[in-house]
Amino acid sequence: MSGSKIFLQQVLALLAKDLKTEWRTREIFTSMFVFAVLVIVVFNFAIGADTELIRQVASGVIWIALSFASVLGLQRTGQMESEEDSLQGVLLALHDRSALFIAKMLAQMVYLLVVVLCTLPICSIWFHIDFIACIGELGIVFMLGILGLSIVGTLFAMITLHMRAREVMLPMLFLPVSVPLTIASVYATAQLIAGMPLRDIADYISLIGVFDIVFFTLVLLVFDHIVEE
Amino acid sequence: MVHLKGVVKHFGIITALRGIDLELKRGCCLGIFGPNGAGKTTLLKILATLARPSAGTVHIAGYDAVQEGEKVRPLLGVLSHRTFLYGHLTAYENLQFYGRMFGLKKLAERITEVLQVVDLVTYAHQLVRTYSRGMQQRLAIARAILHYPKLLLLDEPHTGLDKHAVNRLHDLIAYLHTESCTIIMSTHDLHRGLDICDEIAIQCRGKIVHRSLSLGTDVKEFEQIYSAYVG
Numbered sequence: 001m002s003g004s005k006i007f008l009q010q011v012l013a014l015l016a017k018d019l020k021t022e023w024r025t026r027e028i029f030t031s032m033f034v035f036a037v038l039v040i041v042v043f044n045f046a047i048g049a050d051t052e053l054i055r056q057v058a059s060g061v062i063w064i065a066l067s068f069a070s071v072l073g074l075q076r077t078g079q080m081e082s083e084e085d086s087l088q089g090v091l092l093a094l095h096d097r098s099a100l101f102i103a104k105m106l107a108q109m110v111y112l113l114v115v116v117l118c119t120l121p122i123c124s125i126w127f128h129i130d131f132i133a134c135i136g137e138l139g140i141v142f143m144l145g146i147l148g149l150s151i152v153g154t155l156f157a158m159i160t161l162h163m164r165a166r167e168v169m170l171p172m173l174f175l176p177v178s179v180p181l182t183i184a185s186v187y188a189t190a191q192l193i194a195g196m197p198l199r200d201i202a203d204y205i206s207l208i209g210v211f212d213i214v215f216f217t218l219v220l221l222v223f224d225h226i227v228e229e
Numbered sequence: 230m231v232h233l234k235g236v237v238k239h240f241g242i243i244t245a246l247r248g249i250d251l252e253l254k255r256g257c258c259l260g261i262f263g264p265n266g267a268g269k270t271t272l273l274k275i276l277a278t279l280a281r282p283s284a285g286t287v288h289i290a291g292y293d294a295v296q297e298g299e300k301v302r303p304l305l306g307v308l309s310h311r312t313f314l315y316g317h318l319t320a321y322e323n324l325q326f327y328g329r330m331f332g333l334k335k336l337a338e339r340i341t342e343v344l345q346v347v348d349l350v351t352y353a354h355q356l357v358r359t360y361s362r363g364m365q366q367r368l369a370i371a372r373a374i375l376h377y378p379k380l381l382l383l384d385e386p387h388t389g390l391d392k393h394a395v396n397r398l399h400d401l402i403a404y405l406h407t408e409s410c411t412i413i414m415s416t417h418d419l420h421r422g423l424d425i426c427d428e429i430a431i432q433c434r435g436k437i438v439h440r441s442l443s444l445g446t447d448v449k450e451f452e453q454i455y456s457a458y459v460g
Contacts, residue, residue: 006332009329009332010329010330012329013326013329013330014330016326017315017318017326020318020322021315021317021318024317025317080315083316084311084312084313084314084315084316084365085309085311085312085313086313086314086315088277088279088307088309088311088313089307089313089314089327089372090313090330091278091279092277092278092279092302092305092307092313093302093327093330093331093376094299094302094330095299095302095303096299228279228280228281
């Protein structure tokens, strides 16, 4: 069997295993979704009835909710792999260890996308924003932003997996590093909500794209050393 | 089959292995005995390509385990006191997952075969988290042999096993031994180790300090040798 075929097969096996486990337990989705909704509700009450102000800060609230919800998802993913040292079993079966990174990153993307799909209608109602008007453009921003969060998140989830203070270290590393991505995503989303066309936010989209490419390449280069003791 | 030369492993300021030289022929069963902290698990992790030696060379079946890990890993079966299993998947799904990872052909047949070996066919579709510790360890044995490994690494395999499971493990090791599978087992249980291994070694403070054939070695005699090195 060729190397790329084995790689693809292992990515699919790992992804299917993660999604099947999540489908059964719903532990990751539930915690991420509940947290995201709570953030939206709390911010809505904090801002009050000023509709214009709500529209201005809505994109920030959504991306804050996603960033912090990511941490919850990543922590649970890490726990799942460290129970019974399953990660070692996986590492023993891997042809190319980057397959583990790709699968974990894709799983995290799926969780975040489902959270976005479930929270956007809630945001739409609470914040009085019509997301449908710019849904295509928003889709691009969310896909790229979520990809970036998943790349950086998976990287730090793997780095902190064997650390004693994992729960503290993961957000301390992940959140600061993802700040440029979050800021660019917040601005891009805000401009789209304000009715700007996609070409006017090309700079932000480029920034998010460059962030994704740089971190993806970096992780692929160092991942083998990260998972080794 | 296994060739280690001058293997050293540092963890920061701690030196876990201090120049291990080890040669093992195909089909041998080597028992490595030693107290806690002797570096047995570290040695097995290096053999399993889960850790990189700080110095020295490791060759398995002619491949450099550090540089050609992807060629070495399919040859290895690892059984430790942790099962490497997922509690929210059934026994069948766990084996199916590992089988897919190894790209096994005729996977369904092979899964049934290994489940029969460990006597878990009846419980194949039960979630692993509902299993007793002994059942989980038996399933871990099935996982370790699923992909027909050529080198089996057993790290304290008796931990958590009841008498029935220990007997099964010993039967399995004996069976794999006849199939020319090379086995390296770390344990601090001298009696059980002497029973099943045909070569024995004592590892102490990161070095292999004694090696001999187990044939004709009496448990009491070995206990004296062990005490002389370990204290």
